Amino acid sequence: MSVDPDQELIPDRKKRVRRIITQLKKRYPEAECALFHDGPFQLLVATILSAQCTDERVNMVTPILFAKYPTAEKLAVATQKDVEEIVHSLGFFRAKAANLRGMAQAVVAEHDGEIPQDLAALVALPGVGRKTANVVLGTAFGIPSGVVVDTHVKRICNLLGLTRSKNPEIIERELQEIVPRKEWIEWSHRLIHHGRQICIARRPQCPECPLLKNCPRVGLGPLNK
DNA sequence: ATCCCGAGGG
DNA sequence: CCCTCTGGAT
Missing domain, CATH: 1.10.1670.10 (Helix-hairpin-Helix base-excision DNA repair enzymes (C-terminal))
Known part of the structure; x- marks a missing residue:
């Protein structure tokens, strides 16, 4: 028709x-956002990890990840292998681990360790698309970006x-x-x-x-x- | 088998 | 527009 x-x-x-x-x-x-987070960094990480898997399973691994890597600075120097092991059960674990590390390194190198608060800068980070960026801006920063x-x-x-x-x-x-x-x-x-x-x-x-x-x-x- | 609160690349 | 990346639950 x-x-x-x-x-x-x-x-x-x-x-x-x-x-x-x-x-x-x-x-x-x-x-509410169902992903476990207590700050912009944590929400960004959780949202990157949430691709193609349920938030319940993301919430199982993020506490372990944050205990070891509580900040972008710490995550930026993590080894690929260690991050892979932690996020292994979520699927796409190689890409997700690489994205997490790349994101953290870019945040440290280009944003002084702080999660940027505008759409373009967020989308420029590895593993961050429009969906993830808008979730973080709206939920963690209270900025109604989209x-x-x-x-x-x-x-x-x-x-x-x-x-x-x-x-x-x-x-x-x-x-x-x-x-x-x-x-x-x-x-x-x-x-x-x-x-x-x-x-x-x-x-x-x-x-x-x-x-x-x-x-x-x-x-x-x-x-x- | 099919689906999961995607992103990146062709 | 399509495809791939991946594992666990149902």
Whole structure:
């Protein structure tokens, strides 16, 4: 079906977003980042490690990692082998270990050991993409740099007709036109959480979903092909 | 087998 | 746009 993009879904997006914000707030009052962290460095490390594995498993290894390497300075001089052993169970362990060390070395060399607080500098670090950078800026620094667009946010926003693009940057821009700036990071955390708990791609838990009334796909089963 | 709160590279 | 990098849970 070749339906024109902006016709049916765009008109009252703002109103629908308001409603969705309210419903998500009610369902997920905390709006927290699930990754264990007590500072920007820790959150950055945890977020780099979280690629393609669950946050629960990240939270199993980060305390061990931080006990040994509590700062960027310490991590920067760690051996590849030792970091690999610590993060081994998370998958992609060679790339993740290399990224952690490269990130720490760049932070020490170029940012005096402090995690930078702007998007461009963060994205320039090894292993840090837009998603990770926005998580750190919004969560650890309280800077609403951008809505976090991961696979869950992408899937749900397309599903609800808030966006239609497959490009994360376009989705980010579109969402930022309709989500209040101060709520970007909370919106992101709630939506991501919702994607993990309820609006799961392969087995959506529709009966438990607080957004049913806004969902055009109620009862149509799994979302992916 | 398939999925996980991705990034980097072709 | 596609692919690869990886291990553990289900």
